Amino acid sequence: MKVPINIALVGNPNSGKSSLFNALTGLNQKVSNFPGVTVDKKTGTARISQQLEANIIDLPGTYSLYPKSADEFVTYDVLLNPSGKDRPDMVLIIADASNLKRNLLFCSQIIDLKMPVIIGLTMMDLAKKKGVEIDLAGLERELGVPVVAINPRKNKGLPALKKNIELIAQEKFGAPARDFIENHALAPAVVHELNQLLPLRSDYAALHVAVNYDELTFLDKHKQAAVRELLQKNNFNKTKVQGEEIMQRYARIKQIMHGTVVETDPLQQQLQTERIDNLLLHRFWGYAILLAVLFLLFQSIFWLASYPMDLIDAGFGSLSGWLSNVLPDNQLSDIFINGIIAGLGGIAVFIPQIMILFGLITVLEDTGYMARISFLTDRLMRQVGLNGKSVMPLISGVACAVPAIMAARNIENRKERLITIMITPLMSCSARLPIYTIMIALVIPDKAVLGFMSLQGLAMMILYLLGFFMAVLVAAVMKLFVKIREKSYFIMELPVYRAPRWKNVGTTMVEKAKIFVTDAGKVIMIISIVLWFLASYGPSGKMDAVHTKYEQLQAQTTDSVQLADIDHQFQSEKLSASYAGILGHAIEPVVKPLGFDWKIGIALITSFAAREVFVGTMATLYSVGEADETDATLREKMASATRIDGTPVYTLATGLSLMIFYAFAMQCMSTLAIVKRETKSWKYPIIQFVYMTALAYICSFIVYEIFK
Incomplete structure (x- = not known):
């Protein structure tokens, strides 16, 4: 049997990369860490054809080959490393057709690394709604790599994608034959000498070694010293080279889009997403709606879960009473009834609330509203030494602090990242939910306020908001003590609004x-x-x-x-x-x-x-x-x-x-x-x-x- 090929899955955030990974690998997935770092490594196996199997490596999302966070640097290192364990045999780039200009920057950089490449265009339906028509054959011809329109959420285009993967594996297609831009001309002497010094795939890879040699894990100290000496000898100016490269890439992208993409006048476009954002991101109504959404979330946790919780609670009580009557009166029965059954019964009763909480959070993420919460709260976060990106780990902390703290890796600023890690456990996680529930039921009356609000649900919401406001207060104090000075930027792409994938919601609740x-x-x-x-x-x-x-x-x-x-x-x-x-x-x-x-x-x-x-x-x-x-x-x-x-x-x-x-x-x-x-x-x-x-x-x- 042939050895499976390695395929690196890359793309901008919110481009549909995770959906494609799930569609290709199904349940054949595992999560570990990349060697030497704490960044998640999602891998999975996919059956491409009867004769071909592939290991899919889902690399963290990034906007370009100039990394700004720990996650982005992992993608960078895997793609640059010529002898790494995760070295891909080909790269599958996922590009958002509705934001093609921005996505093509990253695509063009990957193409110039001279690895076999396939571009999967997602969001074609959204591009069509925007009045964008793309000549796929012309785009493929201009880029010099296969381009396939796909919709991973509906499994459309996957047979054509797999066919192209198979053709590359059979060496019908190879690495791109021509450079997207003249990379060698950006620093001729440096590129030539680096190609002599190191086993690099392309002139563009040599440029990246020159820019980031001191952070690339595949270069030992001796090679880093040799590269440093080489750059000093040639007076290499990395800022100037990067600026010229980006300008040339966008000039070439503009030329390609002029010949292959037809767009209607942007001033005539007003998508449903934009109209909804005018309301949900409004200076006043945006915050009012956010509070209303949170209110409904916590009211639902009590209202929807009350009946199944009562049934489970009564069921375990009856089970304990029945077992005490039928089992012999000895220590083994005692430990089983009063130890194991009592302990598990105390936790099983909260399963409905846990499922409802995660289900509703998944709905908010799937619809695109969760990203808007970050945007809305950026102004508040900045006043306490953070930015809008800190909100996502804090919101994730409502589920569990462990993955929430890991999500802080996306925060480029070290001070903001550290403060976010330090305050995230103040958010009320799902482990606190059983305690809140039983104590609220004991000391808060089960009655309505203003005729429609549950007092118990209101108490639950106040506890969660209390955690958030205490986190903000502690962040403001830590801002004074953490002596790290870095400029901070908040750049975030807001995904389009979509109907939630109910199958995904149900799966998440069960899992x-x-x-x-x-x-x-x-x-x-x-x-x-x-x-x-x-x-x-x-x-x-x-x-x-x-x-x-x-x-x-x-x-x-x-x-x-x-x-x-x-x-x-x-x-x-x-x-x-x-x-x-x-x-x-x-x-x-x-x-x-x-x-x-x-x-x-x-x-x-x-x-x-x-x-x-x-x-x-x-x-x-x-x-x-x-x-x-x-x-x-x-x-x-x-x-x-x-x-x-x-x-x-x-x-x-x-x-x-x-x-x-x-x-x-x-x-x-x-x-x-x-x-x-x-x-x-x-x-x-x-x-x-x-x-x-x-x-x-x-x-x-x-x-x-x-x-x-």
């Missing part, structure tokens, strides 16, 4: 729910079993004293009501005397000023592994502490919990204090690990952990004091 259950489930199962053991056993002296005390009390009465009351007190005191109780009482003085009891203190410790573990911890503690196995839900058990003096544990003050603590606290080991990896230092995750914990404690204390 995110699976990840939530499997990732959280593994941690919760381990912690639930450990907690069951700690809550069921304790020092023999203390536990024996409790048993002796209540055996004597039970022997003194035959009244069933009194016996039930004694049994309840026994289970409560037994839990208090256990290892978990001892640990909880030890940390209680620290958390008591926040309105928390020792059980909440234990949950704060266990949820350092992952925030959602809080709910599983409470489920286990309240199950082990029960006198009898019942089918009561966790919410009902927590609502009936009382302190030693008989007052309820979960008052409004305690509930609000707990939500504020989790809104600001850094209780996610995975996030700290990714911050260390992205910043290449333990300094920043330590600072992040300290400031977020202090912020959470102080704010929680203030809220409790106000409302108690």
